[in-house]
Amino acid sequence: MKLKPAFVYKISQVLAITVFWVLAGVLVELNNAVNYDPVSHKHFLHFIFGNTWLEHLLITAIGPVIGGILGGSFIVFYQRGRLKGKTYAQKLFIHSVLYILFVSACILLVGIIGALTSPEDESFWRKFYRDIFSFRVLRLLIDWYFIVVLTIFLLDVSEIYGSGILRNLLLGRYYLPGKEDRIFMFLDLKSSTTMAEQIGDERYFRMLRYFYEVANEAILNHHGEIYQYVGDEIIVSWEKGPGLRDANCLQCFGAVKAAVAHQRDYFISNFGVVPEFKAGIHSGEVTTGQIGSVKKDIVYSGDVLNTTARIVALCNQYSQTLIISEVLYEALKTAPGYEFNFLDNPLLRGKTVPLRLYGVSMLG
Numbered sequence: 001m002k003l004k005p006a007f008v009y010k011i012s013q014v015l016a017i018t019v020f021w022v023l024a025g026v027l028v029e030l031n032n033a034v035n036y037d038p039v040s041h042k043h044f045l046h047f048i049f050g051n052t053w054l055e056h057l058l059i060t061a062i063g064p065v066i067g068g069i070l071g072g073s074f075i076v077f078y079q080r081g082r083l084k085g086k087t088y089a090q091k092l093f094i095h096s097v098l099y100i101l102f103v104s105a106c107i108l109l110v111g112i113i114g115a116l117t118s119p120e121d122e123s124f125w126r127k128f129y130r131d132i133f134s135f136r137v138l139r140l141l142i143d144w145y146f147i148v149v150l151t152i153f154l155l156d157v158s159e160i161y162g163s164g165i166l167r168n169l170l171l172g173r174y175y176l177p178g179k180e181d182r183i184f185m186f187l188d189l190k191s192s193t194t195m196a197e198q199i200g201d202e203r204y205f206r207m208l209r210y211f212y213e214v215a216n217e218a219i220l221n222h223h224g225e226i227y228q229y230v231g232d233e234i235i236v237s238w239e240k241g242p243g244l245r246d247a248n249c250l251q252c253f254g255a256v257k258a259a260v261a262h263q264r265d266y267f268i269s270n271f272g273v274v275p276e277f278k279a280g281i282h283s284g285e286v287t288t289g290q291i292g293s294v295k296k297d298i299v300y301s302g303d304v305l306n307t308t309a310r311i312v313a314l315c316n317q318y319s320q321t322l323i324i325s326e327v328l329y330e331a332l333k334t335a336p337g338y339e340f341n342f343l344d345n346p347l348l349r350g351k352t353v354p355l356r357l358y359g360v361s362m363l364g
Helices: 005-033 053-082 088-117 124-132 135-161 165-170 192-199 201-221 240-262 264-271 303-313 326-332
Strands: 034-037 042-045 178-189 225-230 233-239 277-291 297-301 322-325 338-344 357-362
Touching: 005 034, 005 053, 005 135, 005 201, 053 088, 053 135, 088 124, 088 135, 178 192, 178 201, 178 240, 178 297, 178 303, 192 201, 201 225, 201 233, 201 240, 201 264, 233 240, 240 264, 240 277, 240 322, 240 326, 240 357, 277 303, 277 326, 303 322, 322 326, 326 338, 326 357
Parallel strands: 277 322
Antiparallel strands: 034 042, 178 233, 178 277, 225 233, 277 297, 322 357, 338 357
């Protein structure tokens, strides 16, 4: 069975958390093992578990591995969704309580393993008590509290930039401008002003936020990257290869429609409306880079974005929900399950050459 990209993305987050916690655990243990002898005026390493430093690190790595897999899964698959809409102070309090309990459980587990494997001729409970109820454990609790808080912060930053963007940013990919051939979809809500007047601004905002949440998984499942939220519009981007493969850029639109239809009852009962939307899709070369000093951002710059915005604005004029440009039509015209209809050859505002446009309908 083929796993959905959104699920694979969450699994990759759990694995990243596990690796990060193991590396952090090793660094914390090495730091805690450094001691100073005031008599000889020399530093030395003292490890509690195992006979060698390697055995000690292997034993103490068990906690971060188990914690990363179990705790990371809890964070990614359950807790982050439950905490959406909470204030930062509420999130910090909930994280603090849960993670201190969880880290305490991990320390207890490591303490049990240490007491069982210790070569010292003492009772199990004496070794366990000495290892667990100590200032060393208190120091570990404090260290791991900040490690977990840093983990949550990095996940939040990753969500702000979008999947894959933070990694490329840290690797310096966007430090210098570069050229990319990308596909863009502008997905725009219909009659947003009328809808906001009908249900009220606050309720409309909550509806919009939930619509974005519903759309996000469909976009991830079709390898899309959310570039920006602009008011009531989502700008989705693909590298050209993944966007054309299996007609992902077209399938994404249908998947968002299906996801909204699946949540129809929830939208009606909570907001009194079901959002409808239209989209325009175009592709071309853009310049990609990081801009800003006080607030940094990753920006795509090029005529393709302006053209896509013009295309989606024509959906009402041609009574279409999805319009694509000629360049995408030529690449996707043989894609099964879709019907393409030539609409017009308009001269879009700001353009000197007319652009052939095609309406897209899903068959079946």
